[in-house]
Amino acid sequence: MHFNLFVIPFTAGMAILIALLAFRYVKWLGNLEAGELKKIGVNIFTIKTANALREVFLECLIHRKVFKNNLLLGYMHMSLAFGWFLLIVVGKFETFFYTGKLANEFYYPVFFRFFEQNPHKSGMLLYFNAIMDVILLIVLSGIIVAILRRFRPRITGMKKNTKHSLGDRLALSTLWLIFPFRLLAESATAGYCGNGSIITQPFGNFMAIALPVQQLSIVFWWMYSLSLGIFLIAIPFSRYMHIPTEILLILLRNWGLKTNESFTGFSEIEIQSCSRCGLCIDTCQMNSQGQNCTAQMVYFLRDYRYNQLMPDMTDNCLLCGKCDITCPVGISLTKQRVIQRIKSTYEQPEGFRYLPANQNVETAEVIYFAGCMSHLSPTISRSMEKIFKAAKVNYIFLDKDESVCCGRPLKLSGQFRAAKKLVENNRRKILSTGAKILITSCPICYKSFKEDYQLKIRVLHHSEYLDGLILLKRIAVRNSGKKVVYHDPCELGRGSDVYTQPRHLLSCFADLQTISQEKENSLCCGGSLGNLSMNPDERCEIQNATAKFLNESDPDIIATACPMCKKSIAQFSDAPVHDIAELVADNLEISVFNHKSFKHQKKQEMIEIVCNI
Amino acid sequence: MINNIIVKDWGYFILKGRQIDFENNDFSISKFVLKHEPSFKWCIGCGSCTATCSAAWLTDFNPRKINLLIQRGETIDLAEEVAKCMLCGKCQLVCPRGINTRNVIQNIKRALISSHAL
Numbered sequence: 001m002h003f004n005l006f007v008i009p010f011t012a013g014m015a016i017l018i019a020l021l022a023f024r025y026v027k028w029l030g031n032l033e034a035g036e037l038k039k040i041g042v043n044i045f046t047i048k049t050a051n052a053l054r055e056v057f058l059e060c061l062i063h064r065k066v067f068k069n070n071l072l073l074g075y076m077h078m079s080l081a082f083g084w085f086l087l088i089v090v091g092k093f094e095t096f097f098y099t100g101k102l103a104n105e106f107y108y109p110v111f112f113r114f115f116e117q118n119p120h121k122s123g124m125l126l127y128f129n130a131i132m133d134v135i136l137l138i139v140l141s142g143i144i145v146a147i148l149r150r151f152r153p154r155i156t157g158m159k160k161n162t163k164h165s166l167g168d169r170l171a172l173s174t175l176w177l178i179f180p181f182r183l184l185a186e187s188a189t190a191g192y193c194g195n196g197s198i199i200t201q202p203f204g205n206f207m208a209i210a211l212p213v214q215q216l217s218i219v220f221w222w223m224y225s226l227s228l229g230i231f232l233i234a235i236p237f238s239r240y241m242h243i244p245t246e247i248l249l250i251l252l253r254n255w256g257l258k259t260n261e262s263f264t265g266f267s268e269i270e271i272q273s274c275s276r277c278g279l280c281i282d283t284c285q286m287n288s289q290g291q292n293c294t295a296q297m298v299y300f301l302r303d304y305r306y307n308q309l310m311p312d313m314t315d316n317c318l319l320c321g322k323c324d325i326t327c328p329v330g331i332s333l334t335k336q337r338v339i340q341r342i343k344s345t346y347e348q349p350e351g352f353r354y355l356p357a358n359q360n361v362e363t364a365e366v367i368y369f370a371g372c373m374s375h376l377s378p379t380i381s382r383s384m385e386k387i388f389k390a391a392k393v394n395y396i397f398l399d400k401d402e403s404v405c406c407g408r409p410l411k412l413s414g415q416f417r418a419a420k421k422l423v424e425n426n427r428r429k430i431l432s433t434g435a436k437i438l439i440t441s442c443p444i445c446y447k448s449f450k451e452d453y454q455l456k457i458r459v460l461h462h463s464e465y466l467d468g469l470i471l472l473k474r475i476a477v478r479n480s481g482k483k484v485v486y487h488d489p490c491e492l493g494r495g496s497d498v499y500t501q502p503r504h505l506l507s508c509f510a511d512l513q514t515i516s517q518e519k520e521n522s523l524c525c526g527g528s529l530g531n532l533s534m535n536p537d538e539r540c541e542i543q544n545a546t547a548k549f550l551n552e553s554d555p556d557i558i559a560t561a562c563p564m565c566k567k568s569i570a571q572f573s574d575a576p577v578h579d580i581a582e583l584v585a586d587n588l589e590i591s592v593f594n595h596k597s598f599k600h601q602k603k604q605e606m607i608e609i610v611c612n613i
Numbered sequence: 614m615i616n617n618i619i620v621k622d623w624g625y626f627i628l629k630g631r632q633i634d635f636e637n638n639d640f641s642i643s644k645f646v647l648k649h650e651p652s653f654k655w656c657i658g659c660g661s662c663t664a665t666c667s668a669a670w671l672t673d674f675n676p677r678k679i680n681l682l683i684q685r686g687e688t689i690d691l692a693e694e695v696a697k698c699m700l701c702g703k704c705q706l707v708c709p710r711g712i713n714t715r716n717v718i719q720n721i722k723r724a725l726i727s728s729h730a731l
Contacts, residue, residue: 311649311723312649345719345723346722346726348695348696348722351693351695351696351697351698354668354671354674354697356671372701372702373701373702373706375665375703376703376706376707401670402670402671403670404671404699405699405700405701407699409699409700409702409715410700413715413719422699527706529700529701529702529715532713532715532716533649533650533716535651535713536652536712536713540711564706
């Protein structure tokens with residue numbers, strides 16, 4: 001039996017941690033909905049579990065996504081996580097080889113060098129000892145980076161660190177202390193009994209020159225155990241809760257669970273998986289282009305965890321989705337923010353009784369829905385009508401006069417039930433036309449039609465549709481030779497994954513330039529309807545900065561595919577800002593229509609071709 | 614009353630007195646909205662919001678009037694009125710004063726819950 005009083009802090013810490021974790025996990029998993037539990041049951045014994053474990057290894061230990069962000073930051077996370085993991089695993093093997101027993105005292109591998117003080121002259125243990133020393137050195141190097149970047153975040157490619165709460169700082173300090181104390185304890189022990197290895201032995205010998213290492217070693221072992229114990233107890237109350245929870249999150253996510261429109265046990269697990277790494281602070285335009293560095297997702301999730309969430313915090317987000325792309329844990333951040341808005345809003349679905357009930361809409365093959373914002377930029381809808389006529393499309397302009405909002409703005413403000421009323425109304429109207437294709441000029445409407453309306457018909461954004469018309473040679477455009485920069489609207493790009501069609505369309509008639517931040521890294525125009533509480537000056541700052549960025553390469557035209565982006569950027573842009581539809585309409589080649597080949601095909605077939613683009 | 618009917622037939626009529634009763638009017642909603650959305654007080658009552666409003670196309674809805682009434686402390690039927698808003702944000706885009714109109718509506722709703730004025 002190996003025992004010394006100093007093992008008590010560590011053992012007690014571990015016991016408390018396990019008890020707290022068990023209590024919380026039972027609570028969260030108990031909040032899962034029946035459908036979610038069924039999904040777990042279906043997927044648990046499939047390849048998905050293996051994929052999840054692979055992801056756990058790559059993300060929780062190696063931190064692949066952090067590496068993609070910055071090499072040194074990745075190394076720091078990897079050396080701490082994977083290094084510590086190796087210390088545990090190799091330590092376990094070492095004790096197994098030494099004692100020949102699989103089961104030893106729980107704390108035995110942790111304090112192995114204290115309990116086994118006889119120097120190993122040869123054999124496997126010599127190698128084990130050396131490996132353990134090297135791993136410890138790697139972990140320590142990670143801690144040095146961690147300490148340095150607290151003072152100079154730039155060395156790891158970050159502009160701002162997360163501002164941590166007191167609890168987090170305490171946990172952070174004890175984490176930093178664990179490994180230096182382990183080094184000191186092992187070295188001091190090696191100093192008087194010679195059981196060290198390549199690093200601890202020379203260091204121990206050096207200490208032994210001037211210090212009473214035998215007496216000191218017991219102090220260091222105590223400090224090592226204490227810092228371990230405090231850290232373990234601090235885990236459930238600090239950001240380090242992410243260490244155990246992220247593993248669970250990855251498993252559940254691979255089994256098909258995701259955060260949808262209500263807050264479930266899974267959403268709770270997602271929130272608790274935030275490591276407060278702070279990568280979302282730099283990527284947030286409210287910080288990088290404005291002055292707001294207190295409303296980012298890391299602080300939003302922290303406030304939620306500690307029950308301090310205020311409506312002003314929940315509302316202050318553009319929902320542009322840049323943080324969703326950056327988050328190394330892969331939390332569905334913007335969805336979480338929208339769900340929290342449900343609590344701080346007041347729904348009045350009964351208010352929409354005025355919506356026109358019996359609509360007699362004419363029938364057509366194609367519906368054009370401009371969207372509210374397009375009505376404030378009517379050149380877009382006029383251009384679309386011009387193109388429809390040129391391509392001889394049988395269309396109706398659904399929201400020409402009585403435009404009813406698609407419902408997404410309400411949804412983004414947390415009013416799901418109210419939004420449903422608008423959705424139902426528009427859906428009925430759309431289906432009553434018997435159309436096969438629904439085209440919209442507004443990316444907000446587009447996302448809403450695709451995700452909330454459950455339409456059986458094809459939904460296209462006008463950039464996709466126009467690209468299709470050109471591919472099918474139903475319209476032709478002449479090359480304008482102008483230098484064009486394309487701005488990806490958030491809802492169309494990150495929101496709906498439409499990146500290639502607008503670019504292909506633009507390259508048909510203009511010289512499309514590539515810019516440094518585009519596609520999923522594109523900037524938000526600042527006009528987003530996602531942010532309810534941002535003050536007008538801040539909004540202008542972001543709009544100005546984005547416009548300046550797009551003007552950097554001095555283009556002839558800035559093209560975009562969203563009326564809101566167009567309005568926001570145009571206010572501050574030197575180059576003229578146009579919607580893609582306007583540009584197509586301007587460069588339309590009326591004479592070159594290939595109507596002959598078109599006439600041979602039945603209209604129905606034509607629609608199918610367009611649908612399959 | 615009789616007067617009203619008669620003059621209506623003449624094509625014009627005399628409006629009732631529009632004095633603001635500072636003694637009895639309820640300014641709690643106005644205060645709440647101003648606290649959470651200070652841009653609310655920049656309103657010059659130009660009516661651009663009402664002119665562009667999607668809901669106003671379909672029903673009797675007047676955001677400018679709502680703002681005016683709240684600032685005067687006259688908040689009768691407010692819940693019924695703000696319920697008509699679709700939060701589409703057109704008013705925000707056209708507002709010449711750059712008022713965060715959507716947040717004004719959102720905060721009127723919040724004020725209504727907090728003051729139990731429903």
